[in-house]
Amino acid sequence: MNLLGIFSQIEKSDPEIGEKMDYSRRKMLKTTSVAAAATPMFFAAMVNKAFAADGCAGDAIAIVKYALTLEYLERDFYRAGQFKAGLLPAGTRPYVVQIAKHEAQHVDLLEGVLGIKPNAMQPKYNMATLNAALADYPTFLTYAQALEDTGVRAYKGQAACLLEEDTKTSRTVLAVALRIHSVEARHAAAVRYMRDLRVWPSGGQNGTEPDPKIYMNEDQGTQGGANLVDYFNMSENKMKLYSPDMSTRSVYESFDEALTAEQVLAIAGPFFAAPM
Amino acid sequence: MEELTSTSTPKKGPSVPAIPSVERRMFLRALGLTTVSAAAFLTACQNSMNDVAPKYSGARLSADGVSFGEGDFAILNYAYALEQLETAFYMAVIEKKTFAAGSKEEMIFKDIHDHELIHREFFKLAIPADKRIGDLEFDVSSIDFTNRREVLNTARVLEDTGVAAYNGAGPLISKANSIYLTLAGKIVSVEARHASLISSILQPGGGLFAGDYVVDNNGLEKALTVSEVLGRAGRYIKTAINPASLLALESSKS
Numbered sequence: 001m002n003l004l005g006i007f008s009q010i011e012k013s014d015p016e017i018g019e020k021m022d023y024s025r026r027k028m029l030k031t032t033s034v035a036a037a038a039t040p041m042f043f044a045a046m047v048n049k050a051f052a053a054d055g056c057a058g059d060a061i062a063i064v065k066y067a068l069t070l071e072y073l074e075r076d077f078y079r080a081g082q083f084k085a086g087l088l089p090a091g092t093r094p095y096v097v098q099i100a101k102h103e104a105q106h107v108d109l110l111e112g113v114l115g116i117k118p119n120a121m122q123p124k125y126n127m128a129t130l131n132a133a134l135a136d137y138p139t140f141l142t143y144a145q146a147l148e149d150t151g152v153r154a155y156k157g158q159a160a161c162l163l164e165e166d167t168k169t170s171r172t173v174l175a176v177a178l179r180i181h182s183v184e185a186r187h188a189a190a191v192r193y194m195r196d197l198r199v200w201p202s203g204g205q206n207g208t209e210p211d212p213k214i215y216m217n218e219d220q221g222t223q224g225g226a227n228l229v230d231y232f233n234m235s236e237n238k239m240k241l242y243s244p245d246m247s248t249r250s251v252y253e254s255f256d257e258a259l260t261a262e263q264v265l266a267i268a269g270p271f272f273a274a275p276m
Numbered sequence: 277m278e279e280l281t282s283t284s285t286p287k288k289g290p291s292v293p294a295i296p297s298v299e300r301r302m303f304l305r306a307l308g309l310t311t312v313s314a315a316a317f318l319t320a321c322q323n324s325m326n327d328v329a330p331k332y333s334g335a336r337l338s339a340d341g342v343s344f345g346e347g348d349f350a351i352l353n354y355a356y357a358l359e360q361l362e363t364a365f366y367m368a369v370i371e372k373k374t375f376a377a378g379s380k381e382e383m384i385f386k387d388i389h390d391h392e393l394i395h396r397e398f399f400k401l402a403i404p405a406d407k408r409i410g411d412l413e414f415d416v417s418s419i420d421f422t423n424r425r426e427v428l429n430t431a432r433v434l435e436d437t438g439v440a441a442y443n444g445a446g447p448l449i450s451k452a453n454s455i456y457l458t459l460a461g462k463i464v465s466v467e468a469r470h471a472s473l474i475s476s477i478l479q480p481g482g483g484l485f486a487g488d489y490v491v492d493n494n495g496l497e498k499a500l501t502v503s504e505v506l507g508r509a510g511r512y513i514k515t516a517i518n519p520a521s522l523l524a525l526e527s528s529k530s
Binding site: 092094105166174184194198199231246255 | 386401439
């Protein structure tokens with residue numbers, strides 16, 4: 001668990017942080033050994049799983065585990081970024097802290113939903129990928145955007161699965177998942193804003209992309225059977241827009257697209273240690 | 277009006293949640309998901325948020341007013357009404373020249389207007405004519421469009437309300453029409469991006485984009501009931517509304 005190494009480095013550079021992080025670190029120390037010794041690697045199990053054609057990660061409990069895996073990654077990415085000496089330029093900390101706080105809360109909440117011990121399902125990371133993502137501030141933002149926009153697409157992809165399951169558990173999880181989904185979208189827009197990008201994904205407006213799969217199929221002109229690109233190419237509809245010449249891009253921006261569980265895990269895969 | 281006029285200063289606390297996470301965790305774990313109390317816990321979250329919902333003068337409600345219709349059409353019409361309102365608001369911002377022509381802020385508000393209009397037209401295309409509400413009339417004259425900060429804060433509140441309305445209404449969609457939930461999900465995250473962007477203009481580099489006033493200590497964004505949404509947004513809706521069918525749908529699912 002190399003994240004512990006990161007924490008000891010952080011403490012050298014900022015002795016106060018040791019105090020701030022003491023509780024979390026104890027939590028992590030306590031559970032890492034447990035996780036290493038006894039917990040089956042959920043992520044490994046997931047990547048080896050044959051997913052249903054509908055893109056669902058499974059039933060409601062499987063969806064919570066899937067979401068939790070992504071939340072662990074986000075939490076630990078921001079945690080490491082927040083405490084890496086010299087990474088964050090002056091003035092950027094408040095917003096990184098706000099995002100990091102939510103990701104930690106999502107982990108706590110989803111662990112609570114599953115009734116598991118803190119970090120009991122924390123995956124093992126590929127530290128080379130994680131460290132490279134924290135190389136400098138622009139790289140950190142690039143990966144933060146990738147994780148947030150992927151997170152938004154991931155939650156979106158599971159909403160219909162939860163609705164269709166229609167059990168007491170799935171209804172509870174759906175209500176929670178929708179309310180996390182919009183928080184991730186707020187984060188994604190904030191990171192894109194910090195990168196001076198348009199805050200809505202569309203082709204050519206996503207900045208440097210670590211992986212082309214992140215925005216795959218994001219530009220959709222037809223929604224629910226209605227071809228909106230054609231509709232807004234008609235002059236009487238186009239003229240209702242303030243930027244008529246950009247109507248196609250505006251259609252793409254107006255709808256965020258979902259990703260299946262399999263697609264998300266293909267994107268997130270490089271962050272995790274190879275399955276044992 | 278309190279949220280519109282006050283300069284919102286979200287708490288920028290440390291990264292540690294205000295409630296010690298160990299306590300919350302034990303509380304949550306004690307509940308377990310399969311027990312009745314899990315739902316009760318989530319309901320309790322909901323209630324505590326309802327208590328802090330700002331008090332607005334609501335919509336004009338009337339038995340003769342516009343009804344949203346039955347079943348999933350009620351949800352779609354509800355979303356259509358909100359998209360109509362948002363489009364009308366952003367149009368007023370541009371027409372009344374709150375922001376200087378060609379400024380970055382004006383461009384952003386034009387972009388957001390165009391998104392809302394596309395959402396509006398999408399619902400117009402998606403809902404069959406005989407099930408669809410008509411064009412609502414709005415009155416935004418209570419907003420001082422010469423006041424940049426008031427306009428930004430009004431936009432922020434409208435977007436926050438839109439997101440929370442979708443979050444609240446999503447679970448009401450029937451499982452037979454889960455495609456509507458997917459479509460609503462594609463729209464709500466764009467609304468959340470609007471809210472974040474407007475908040476970033478109000479407080480660059482700060483935590484307002486997902487402030488503690490709108491995201492709770494579990495990292496969950498608000499979900500508002502129909503009554504709460506009409507209470508907030510209704511003050512701008514001139515057309516009388518009859519929300520009975522929507523309220524009945526809501527209570528049947530709770």
